[in-house]
Every structure is written in structure tokens, then in C-alpha cells.
Amino acid sequence: MAERVEPSTAVSVSGLFKRYGPRTAVAGIDLDVGVGEAFALLGPNGAGKTTTVNVCTTRSLPSGGRVRVAGWDVASQGVRVRRDIGVVTQHNTLDRSCSVEQNLYLHCRLFGMGHRSARTRTVELLETFRLASRARVDPTRLSGGMVQRLQIARAIAHRPRVLFLDEPTTGLDPQSRLSLWEQIDLLRREGTSVLLTTHHMEEAERLCDRVAIMDHGRVLVCGTPDALKRECGVDTVVALTLADPSAVPAARLSALAHVRSVDTVEGGYRIGTTAGQAHVAQIVTAALDGTILHLSVTEPTLETVFITLTGRELRD
Numbered sequence: 001m002a003e004r005v006e007p008s009t010a011v012s013v014s015g016l017f018k019r020y021g022p023r024t025a026v027a028g029i030d031l032d033v034g035v036g037e038a039f040a041l042l043g044p045n046g047a048g049k050t051t052t053v054n055v056c057t058t059r060s061l062p063s064g065g066r067v068r069v070a071g072w073d074v075a076s077q078g079v080r081v082r083r084d085i086g087v088v089t090q091h092n093t094l095d096r097s098c099s100v101e102q103n104l105y106l107h108c109r110l111f112g113m114g115h116r117s118a119r120t121r122t123v124e125l126l127e128t129f130r131l132a133s134r135a136r137v138d139p140t141r142l143s144g145g146m147v148q149r150l151q152i153a154r155a156i157a158h159r160p161r162v163l164f165l166d167e168p169t170t171g172l173d174p175q176s177r178l179s180l181w182e183q184i185d186l187l188r189r190e191g192t193s194v195l196l197t198t199h200h201m202e203e204a205e206r207l208c209d210r211v212a213i214m215d216h217g218r219v220l221v222c223g224t225p226d227a228l229k230r231e232c233g234v235d236t237v238v239a240l241t242l243a244d245p246s247a248v249p250a251a252r253l254s255a256l257a258h259v260r261s262v263d264t265v266e267g268g269y270r271i272g273t274t275a276g277q278a279h280v281a282q283i284v285t286a287a288l289d290g291t292i293l294h295l296s297v298t299e300p301t302l303e304t305v306f307i308t309l310t311g312r313e314l315r316d
């Protein structure tokens, strides 16, 4: 009988390294996802998010470190891990030779359910994921949003303890994204632990209790979205679009009191300040030479946190 540690965490990653030949994809990370928690790995392309998920879901072996999922060790207890997880990868892995309902039914049978329970579960999932009217159609005839709903429905059909979602809404239109977020909320309320990867900061913030920001195979920071934003040292972000940005040197803005960061963006600057909105006027005055076309004053986001940490934008 394989040894199992009753998990206090859904996912426990300790000193994980993953190398592909000379390339280090994950450079020694530590993470814990609590039972019932929704956790996001947020970062740009190539940060190491998918590699981390691949190790957690036993698709690839760690080069170093230890990973436990639902209490099982991914390297030595892979079969046990696989029974306790649901996985939605970045690719459409639906069986195109089967109908929508058969994709669900066969998954249930593969995970050991009898005919009757598999039928009942299939009907329940079709209803929950609003796919009942498409039950008999071929998955190639579904919209992108429906494909993702079906992939999630299938991933949770056997009631896994931990659900892994790799970029679940990439490529979806805003309405389908919102609808998928509602489905993920539902799973959360039912107590499923969720680890999702995304490069979409609103998604991380909207869906997850905690976020780890990754870059170049490392975790830069980890915490609740509110804590990360508080700790980034910026409380107001002023975005300026100028007719002539060259007339306003970045150094002039950086030299202003309470300005913490100045990033050059297309057509202007994004300025992080530490003095609330009280000092926006001094920024406006300093930028008048460039003729201001647009000005916005917002609170920091996870994007601000990423920029503060790396000097780069999260989006490509």
C-alpha cells in the first residue's frame, strides 16, 4: 500500500527544479495551496507556470525538489495523484469521435463509475455547465467557451480533490471568459482546491485567494492580491498619453516628489506614486510640454506589482 500523508495542503511544492537539457524552466520554487483554496500562478509566457503544473500533474518528473498533491508524492505515487486530480491543459483534449455527453460518460467510466452513476453524473454535469442542449453534438461544433466548459466538466467528473487549470480562458471572448469564471466560482464554493495558471491579472485577482507571481522560473512574490498591491509601494498609478512624449523626459517625472516609478509605454508614461491622488497636479504640470491627450488615475493592480518587480509589463 502506498504511503500517504493526510494533506493539510492540496499542493505542496518544495524546492522544485525542472531542467530541459541546459535550460532551467523552474529554478527552485516553493508553494503551498491550501485545501479549498484557489491559487494562481501569474506570469508572462515562459515564466515556468506550465512546467510547474506539468510536474504537479505527473506529466513530467521534477529534476529536483519535492511535490505532493493531495498528500501523494508526484514522483513515486503518480497513479494515486492522477486519481485525485482534474486537469485542463492549454490544448483541446476532447475526444472528437464522441459526442459531448459521451466525453463525460466515458471519463466517468474510466474513473471506475458504474453505468448508472456515470449516466447520472453526466446529466448533472451537462446541466451545471449549461451544455444539455448540446449533449448529442460533436465537440468540433462547440464554441471556444463551450469547449472549455466541457473540458472543465470532464476534469471534475470524478470529483477530484485538486483541479489544475492551465490558462483556462486564453483565446476566449470576454463574455465566454465571464461565464467560465462563474463556473470556476461554483467549483470553489463546493470546496474544490484550484491551481490555475494565467497571464491575465484580472483573472488571477477575480478568481483566486492567493497569487504567486512567476518570472524566469522563479516565484517573485506570493500573497493575497490585496497584500501584494499594498506591498508594492505604489498607491496611485497615473497613465499619461502625450502628443509628443519626447518633450517630457522620463527623468523630469522621476525627479518629482513621491514618484516611485516611471515606465515608458506606447505614447506616454505610466507613473507610480506613493502620495495618493494629491500629487497628480504636479505630474500634469510637469507633462504639459508634451500636450496631454489622455490622463487616467487608478489604484495599483497586479500588473503594477509585476512592473515594480521586473520593470517589464506582464502582457507580451
Ligand SMILES: Nc1ncnc2c1ncn2[C@@H]1O[C@H](COP(=O)(O)OP(=O)(O)OP(=O)(O)O)[C@@H](O)[C@H]1O
Pocket (backbone or CB within 6 Å): 020, 023, 024, 025, 043, 044, 045, 046, 047, 048, 049, 050, 051, 052
Ligand atoms: N519540453 C520542453 N523542452 C525544452 N524547453 C521547455 C520545454 N517545456 C518548456 N520549456 C521551456 O521552459 C521555460 C518555461 O516554459 P513554460 O511553458 O513552463 O512557461 P509558461 O510560464 O507556462 O509560459 P506559457 O504561457 O508560454 O506556456 C520556457 O523557456 C520554455 O521554452
